Amino acid sequence: MKKKYVLVGTGGRAEFFYGAMVRDFQETCSLVAFCDSNQTRLNYANKLLEEKYNVEKINTYTADRFDEMVETEKPDIVIVTSVDRTHHRYIIRAMELGCDVITEKPMTVDAEKTQAIIDTIERTGQQVRVTFNYRYAPHNTKIRELIRDGVIGEVNSVHFEWALDTQHGADYFRRWHRDKRNSGGLLVHKSTHHFDLVNFWLNTEPETVYATGGLRFYGKENAERRGETKFYQRAHGSEHAKNDPFAIDLEANEHLKSMYLEAEKEDGYQRDQSVFGDGINIEDTLGVVVTYKNKAILTYSLNAYLPWEGFQIAFNGSKGRIEVQVREQSYINSGGEKGDEGKLKEKVLRVIPMFGEPYEVEVEEKEGGHGGGDPELLNDLFGVPKEDEFNRAASHIDGAISILTGIAGNKSLQTGQAVKVDELVNLKR
Incomplete structure (x- = not known):
């Protein structure tokens, strides 16, 4: 039986979800309405449905008519892809009206809004899923497998460097993300992906977080x-x-x-603001140290103005070391093709045993974004999920734990002190 969906927030990220639904999952999904604060954008989303996907227009509702949309359309699931600071509003209200929710990361931007979502889940019994497509990228799944299987023994430390180039990185400083009230800054909006990966790889949770950094290049x-x-x-x-x-x-x-x-x-929203203009209050240069509940430590850095895009990471274990370097196609939102997002340009996954010869691990990439990870995520969301030994589908708890690392990092930036993650939110598990 088909499930009915509505989508809130028809900006740049929305088409990833609704395009897949109408193109690949017509047997399991029925997209019945769009909601946005801007009618012009609503009309454009409908135009894409007609001209790009050859499907009929659907009903549109402005943001002040969200309740009316849910009561009229009676969706099973609400997809939230609005500005980050508004995620909690739609997530909470959707659950109060009896719907489950799929939300784009980050689930929300601060501890208070996170707690409000957790409280509503407990009160209503509804479900919230957070979309972490990086978990599904084959090289990231392989890292989880190698660590799970004890290839380098017990992991004691991780060094993780993420590079955003001058196309993708700069884009956060042109858009609404440049105001920390909207996005939580890059430690929440972007790094939630990376902190989730470490939680996923090590099968643990953060305990304490210390962060430093600032606006060093843009502005x-x-x-x-x-x-x-x-x-x-x-x-x-x-x-x-x-x-x-x-x-x-x-x-x-x-x-x-x-x-x-x-x-x-x-x-009045301007998508093309100068990255060297006034009004930017997020950081572009960040360093974070995290201690996890299993006593592993993470040293993490994010820079948003580098000449290449991707990440370098090293896992140091009791039986050896794993080294990874991945270079990605620069992000699309400044005008490229959607299919290029996360496309791998270079990938090296190397195991260095404590006693033995180093060797490279081959990882088969598939069709689709993030090395074939995106289609698997979309099937998990909208199709018939396959059995997954790695449990990559992310719950609201996964979504909360990933953003709490960044939220703790933001608090540390303000206070200069390390922050205990468990003191920020009661996850009620």
Whole structure:
């Protein structure tokens, strides 16, 4: 029997979900309505349904009519892909109205909103699932398998370096993410993926978190310090932006033009703000130390302005070491093709036994984003899930634990002190 879905938030991430539903999961899914604060964006989502996917338009509701949508359409599941700071509002209300929820990461942005979601799950008995597609990437699953099987013994420390390049990294500083109230900063919005992977790989949870960092590259003050003087607030209509490699031209990209530029008249949101303008209060340079409940430690860094995209990681164990380097296709949201997201350009997974010769582990990549991980995630969400020995489907507990590392990191940035994760939220397990 088909389940009925509605989707809230029709911006850049939404099509990943609704496109898959109408293209690949018509036998198990019925998408019945869109909801967004912007009617122009709602109309564009419907246009994509018709012209790109050859399916009929669906009903649209503005955000102030969310309750009406749920009561009228009677969905089984609400998909939440709105601005991060609003996730909790729709997650909680959907459950109160009797729906289960699928939410894009991060589940929410701070401890108070996390607690409110946890309390509502307990009160209503509804389910919340968080979408972590990185778990499903074959190389990440293989890392979990190697550690689970004891190939390097007990893992005592992890060194994890994530690099965002000047296309993908810069994009967080053009958009709504640049305001920490919207996104929780990169430690929550982006690093939730990475902290979830460490929890998944080591099968443990964070205990204490210490973080340091700041805005070191982007922002007007940093540009002035480097002697750069050609400032503008947004790219559209600016002469200075024409020669700026960090600018995006919404007019030149039909998708971005339709989704954002033509929607500005309703809410004033500018998708193409200057990464060297005022109003940025998130960090672009971050270092985090985490101690886990199994006594392993993590040293983690994130930089959002590097010449390549991907990660380097080392696991140090009682029987050896695993080294991983993955280079990825730069993110698409500044105008590339959707299918390129997470496409691997280079991948090395090496095991170095304590006594023995190092060897590389081959990992078979499949079709689809993140090395074939995206189709598996989507099937778990919308199709008939396969038996999974690695339990990659993420619950609300997984979603909470991953963001609590970043939330604790944000608190540590403010106080200069290490933060105990268990003191932030009662997960009621």
